[in-house]
Amino acid sequence: MAYPVPGTREPFLATRRLDAWWLAPLAMGISFIVFIIYATWSALHPMGDDPVTYHVQTNYVSPFFSPDLSKFIPGFTWSPALLILWIPAGFRLTCYYGRKAYYRSLTFSPSACAVGKGQREYKGERALPWILNNLHRYFLYIITALVIFHWIHFFDAFRFDGHFGMRLGTLVVAADTIFLTLYVTSCHSLRHLVGGKIDCYSCAAAGMARHHAWKGVSILNDKHNLYFWLSLFTVGFADLYIRMISSGCWQDVRFF
Amino acid sequence: MPRTVKMKVFRGEKGEGAIHDYNVHIDDGMVVLDVIHRIQATQAPDLACRWNCKAGKCGSCSAEVNGKPSLMCMTRMDSLDLEKPITVEPLMTFPHVRDLVTDVSWNYTVNKRIKPFKPKAKEADGTHRMFQYEVDRVQEFRKCIECYLCQTVCHVLRNHGKHEEFAGPRFMIRTASLEMHPLDVEDRVPFIKEEGGIGFCNITKCCTEVCPEHIHITDNGIIPMKERVADRYYDPIKMLFRVLTGK
Numbered sequence: 001m002a003y004p005v006p007g008t009r010e011p012f013l014a015t016r017r018l019d020a021w022w023l024a025p026l027a028m029g030i031s032f033i034v035f036i037i038y039a040t041w042s043a044l045h046p047m048g049d050d051p052v053t054y055h056v057q058t059n060y061v062s063p064f065f066s067p068d069l070s071k072f073i074p075g076f077t078w079s080p081a082l083l084i085l086w087i088p089a090g091f092r093l094t095c096y097y098g099r100k101a102y103y104r105s106l107t108f109s110p111s112a113c114a115v116g117k118g119q120r121e122y123k124g125e126r127a128l129p130w131i132l133n134n135l136h137r138y139f140l141y142i143i144t145a146l147v148i149f150h151w152i153h154f155f156d157a158f159r160f161d162g163h164f165g166m167r168l169g170t171l172v173v174a175a176d177t178i179f180l181t182l183y184v185t186s187c188h189s190l191r192h193l194v195g196g197k198i199d200c201y202s203c204a205a206a207g208m209a210r211h212h213a214w215k216g217v218s219i220l221n222d223k224h225n226l227y228f229w230l231s232l233f234t235v236g237f238a239d240l241y242i243r244m245i246s247s248g249c250w251q252d253v254r255f256f
Numbered sequence: 257m258p259r260t261v262k263m264k265v266f267r268g269e270k271g272e273g274a275i276h277d278y279n280v281h282i283d284d285g286m287v288v289l290d291v292i293h294r295i296q297a298t299q300a301p302d303l304a305c306r307w308n309c310k311a312g313k314c315g316s317c318s319a320e321v322n323g324k325p326s327l328m329c330m331t332r333m334d335s336l337d338l339e340k341p342i343t344v345e346p347l348m349t350f351p352h353v354r355d356l357v358t359d360v361s362w363n364y365t366v367n368k369r370i371k372p373f374k375p376k377a378k379e380a381d382g383t384h385r386m387f388q389y390e391v392d393r394v395q396e397f398r399k400c401i402e403c404y405l406c407q408t409v410c411h412v413l414r415n416h417g418k419h420e421e422f423a424g425p426r427f428m429i430r431t432a433s434l435e436m437h438p439l440d441v442e443d444r445v446p447f448i449k450e451e452g453g454i455g456f457c458n459i460t461k462c463c464t465e466v467c468p469e470h471i472h473i474t475d476n477g478i479i480p481m482k483e484r485v486a487d488r489y490y491d492p493i494k495m496l497f498r499v500l501t502g503k
Contacts, residue, residue: 010415016323016343096479099459110411113462114323114348117415124412126455134482134490188475192483200438201390211389221475 010116012108021112029105031229035236039064042239043081047246059160060169060242061153063176063235067146084146091143092232094136096188097225137189147184150177168253169245176231176238183227186220258283261333262341263291265303271352275343276300282333288344289317289328292356304355312468315403319356320345325405325466349408360404366423369451370431374442390438396476397433399469402426406463406473412456422453425463429477436480449485454478 015021042064070080092098103109110117125133157173158164184190195214201207220227244250263278278295286294289307296303308314310329317328322336322343336342350358379385406425412418423431431452435444448454459482463473471477487494497503 016320016345018322018337018340019324096459096475096482100461103458103460109458110415110460110462113409113460113465114320114325114414117411122412122416122418122456124453124456124458126453130458131455131490134486137483137486137491188479189483192480196480197484197487199390199436199440200386202385202387202438224475 010118012116012118013111014116015112015114017112017114021115025105025108025111028101031232032102032106035232038236038240039085042243043079043085046079046081047243059156060173060238060245061156062239062242063150063153063180064239066153067149087139087142087146088235091136091139091184092228094133094139095228096136097228099133101225101228136187137193140184140187140189140193143184147177147181150180153177166255168255169241170255172234172238172241175234179227179231179234182220183224183231185217186222186224186227187217188221188224191217191221259338261291261338263295264341264343265292265295265356266345267300267303267355269352269354273355275345277341284334286333287329288319288321288326288331288333288336288342291333291342292328292344304353304357306357313401315401315468318347318403318405318408320347320408325408327403327405327468330468347404347408349410349414350404360407362419363402363404363407363424363426366427367430369423369447370427370434371442371444371447373434373437373440375439376441384439386438393476394433394436396471397429399471400426400429401469403468405466405468409462409466410457411460411462412453418453418456422456423448423451425457425473425478427452428454428457428481429471429473432477432481435484445481445484445488448481449489454481454485457482 042062046065047062064081064085065079067084068080069083070076070078073083076083093102104111108117109122123130125131154173154177157170158166160167191214194217195201195210196217198204198207198210198214201211204210241250245252258281260279260281263280264275265278267273267276278299280291280294280299282291282294289305289310292303292305296305305317305319305328307317307329309316312327312330315327318325319328320326320343321328321331323345325347328344333342344356346352346356347358347360350360350362353359375384404426407413410422410425412422413424428448431444431448434440434442435448457478459474459479461474463478464471464475467473489495
């Protein structure tokens with residue numbers, strides 16, 4: 001048997017690993033595909049008769065449809081979701097953890113460590129389209145505005161007919177808002193921007209404050225992958241929950 | 257509990273060879289390297305393997321155990337499924353020498369291409385001054401034992417053989433350890449983009465998964481370097497600012 005020499009391209013998915021290496025990429029791949037199908041369908045099917053009305057019968061606002069930028073575009077009759085969903089989609093697509101997840105589960109580059117990739121040319125992130133991942137920081141800037149809208153809707157979710165209250169939907173909206181915030185504030189680009197780029201904190205302006213900021217983001221960054229998935233699931237479920245409440249299929253449980 | 261296990265060990269020279277089967281009696285607490293040594297002592301005295309400290313600190317006994325790049329001295333036998341044969345093979349990413357030994361000298365040539373530490377000018381009192389909190393993050397990278405498991409598992413080298421274009425994770429963190437040092441003034445960002453080929457890394461984190469020193473190679477080393485490369489080469493606003501200000 002000839003032993004593989006450097007650069008040998010093992011057949012696709014060939015490996016001598018004995019563990020269940022395929023489980024994580026399979027689970028991630030299924031999660032991505034289910035989310036993409038649901039989000040696309042939901043974005044193209046706004047709730048209510050009016051295509052830009054998306055919070056019928058509730059004070060909850062679906063995260064897929066807020067903010068409603070279609071108000072600023074006269075004659076825009078498509079779903080308002082189409083005007084904003086590119087922001088979180090771009091943020092997740094260029095996210096350093098998101099890249100690992102979809103390279104492994106959707107592009108199989110590689111599917112898992114020490115698992116074959118087959119014969120294929122590889123340019124990595126030095127050529128289109130993946131070189132565009134270097135623009136992650138710009139999506140960070142834009143999604144920060146989106147997080148602010150999520151917090152506005154979070155506080156709105158405590159108001160029922162002008163009175164303070166709490167229902168199950170409040171918790172659903174809260175989970176979406178909190179996990180999205182944690183996901184964005186644990187971002188690798190943010191970690192770099194707040195202080196990671198500095199070598200000598202004692203020499204830099206506001207160096208100690210920026211070191212503290214870098215340390216804080218670093219603590220959150222350690223769980224960036226967890227927040228990625230939690231925020232993906234909770235944002236999707238928040239939209240589904242609000243859709244079901246609005247359509248009358250589900251009843252919102254009232255706590256007080 | 258003492259028992260007999262089936263070991264499948266690659267034997268051969270310069271890439272030519274075959275898997276050989278050995279039935280080996282093992283005792284409690286043994287690691288894979290112990291079993292290889294027992295094969296040498298009892299069945300195959302000419303079995304070649306590289307080892308030194310047997311404590312996970314010299315980085316010599318790297319091999320692929322059941323297909324996973326690992327240190328043989330840190331892989332306990334009781335962590336493996338002993339009902340199945342255990343396969344031990346040399347590192348796949350480097351030229352094969354004999355049996356479990358590979359030629360890792362390519363790594364030393366890459367290391368030589370990295371610009372060395374260049375301290376800034378001394379302060380008025382004739383000293384260099386830095387603080388522990390500033391060097392904490394580069395000290396993580398100094399834990400590297402150069403076992404080259406990260407190089408071995410990296411698909412850019414392993415599957416695509418980009419040895420000429422990509423320095424590999426080990427040298428990404430070596431560069432990061434110098435580049436982030438509070439006293440260093442050398443600029444290695446052009447190196448890491450061009451010669452180092454950081455753009456080949458697609459952050460799938462296999463290097464981090466196999467690191468026996470648990471260094472956060474990707475999150476703390478490669479990604480911060482990618483961000484510095486993005487600052488310099490891919491951020492249109494910063495590039496425009498530099499053009500306008502000449503800085």
